[in-house]
Amino acid sequence: MRVLGIDPGLTRCGMGVVDGSLGRPLSMVDVGVLRTSSDLPVWERLVSIEKGIDAWIEEHRPDAVAIERIFARSNVSTIMGTAQASGLAMVCAARRGIPVALHTPSEVKAAVSGNGRADKQQVTAMVTRILRLPTPPKPADAADALALAITHQWRGGAQNRIEAAVAAAAGKVRR
Amino acid sequence: MRVLGIDPGLTRCGMGVVDGSLGRPLSMVDVGVLRTSSDLPVWERLVSIEKGIDAWIEEHRPDAVAIERIFARSNVSTIMGTAQASGLAMVCAARRGIPVALHTPSEVKAAVSGNGRADKQQVTAMVTRILRLPTPPKPADAADALALAITHQWRGGAQNRIEAAVAAAAGKVRR
Numbered sequence: 350m351r352v353l354g355i356d357p358g359l360t361r362c363g364m365g366v367v368d369g370s371l372g373r374p375l376s377m378v379d380v381g382v383l384r385t386s387s388d389l390p391v392w393e394r395l396v397s398i399e400k401g402i403d404a405w406i407e408e409h410r411p412d413a414v415a416i417e418r419i420f421a422r423s424n425v426s427t428i429m430g431t432a433q434a435s436g437l438a439m440v441c442a443a444r445r446g447i448p449v450a451l452h453t454p455s456e457v458k459a460a461v462s463g464n465g466r467a468d469k470q471q472v473t474a475m476v477t478r479i480l481r482l483p484t485p486p487k488p489a490d491a492a493d494a495l496a497l498a499i500t501h502q503w504r505g506g507a508q509n510r511i512e513a514a515v516a517a518a519a520g521k522v523r524r
Numbered sequence: 525m526r527v528l529g530i531d532p533g534l535t536r537c538g539m540g541v542v543d544g545s546l547g548r549p550l551s552m553v554d555v556g557v558l559r560t561s562s563d564l565p566v567w568e569r570l571v572s573i574e575k576g577i578d579a580w581i582e583e584h585r586p587d588a589v590a591i592e593r594i595f596a597r598s599n600v601s602t603i604m605g606t607a608q609a610s611g612l613a614m615v616c617a618a619r620r621g622i623p624v625a626l627h628t629p630s631e632v633k634a635a636v637s638g639n640g641r642a643d644k645q646q647v648t649a650m651v652t653r654i655l656r657l658p659t660p661p662k663p664a665d666a667a668d669a670l671a672l673a674i675t676h677q678w679r680g681g682a683q684n685r686i687e688a689a690v691a692a693a694a695g696k697v698r699r
Contacts, residue, residue, distance in 0.1 A: 395611050429595075433608060434611070436609070440567065443568060443571045
């Protein structure tokens with residue numbers, strides 16, 4: 350299963366692709382950040398982010414897209430742009446029929462580090478170790494996107510396998 | 525000039541199209557509301573809203589799209605969906621090269637009623653009178669979308685004519 354993790358944002362939108370298969374360690378396929386200039390009107394920034402996300406989906410053909418769940422109580426000064434970028438990320442995946450999953454920051458921190466209150470450094474360190482990367486991914490948004498993809502591999506991936514097994518068993522019963 | 529006004533929202537997204545030309549009263553072309561069910565995942569609701577907005581743009585070919593400017597301090601329970609719907613509305617227009625304008629609720633209230641703190645009833649009454657409608661547009665989201673389009677006709681329209689005149693004058697000077 351290939352998961353595209355997206356840490357949404359208008360100024361920096363983290364993107365990370367992680368492959369996983371049963372019995373093998375997870376592996377990083379690609380990582381990066383979409384950037385837009387705050388000098389541009391917000392709609393031009395959003396169009397640019399949409400194009401960037403579309404290009405990543407076209408190139409990597411993920412089986413699922415994992416996006417950070419945004420809360421209204423987050424940083425007020427950036428919340429509108431973050432919400433809009435996350436909405437676009439959802440739409441880019443959903444209109445292609447790619448399953449979307451939202452994971453909260455504490456779910457992601459708990460999944461990769463065992464601690465729902467881990468700081469950015471700890472998350473980056475664990476992402477580096479889990480994916481056996483030669484150097485830590487930078488900036489933090491890129492590491493967060495990989496952490497989202499890892500979380501979905503472990504949480505959503507297991508869930509998907511259970512559902513697939515149940516569906517297969519149901520299929521056998523029906524025959 | 526034809527303006528599509530959009531009052532963004534996940535549950536109800538108000539849509540209103542108003543035509544204007546110099547020296548003639550404004551006229552309503554179409555009004556309605558895009559609705560999505562709160563039973564659906566947010567990404568399916570957003571895809572549905574995107575399709576709806578695209579269809580309105582295709583049908584009415586507006587020269588500009590006027591969208592309500594959202595503030596982070598608005599109603600917290602619905603702010604995320606409203607922000608995401610407004611981002612989508614901007615993208616639907618901007619990727620076609622249609623000019624986007626954001627107007628605050630108090631700009632809209634002041635434009636249609638002369639009072640930046642007018643209530644919903646007053647806005648609806650003024651929209652009904654300005655567009656000479658036989659009955660008030662309902663629900664409030666639909667009236668708000670028409671009020672946005674009217675505001676843009678009066679504010680943005682004048683601004684656009686000034687810019688066009690300046691550009692034309694500059695063109696003459698260059699020759």
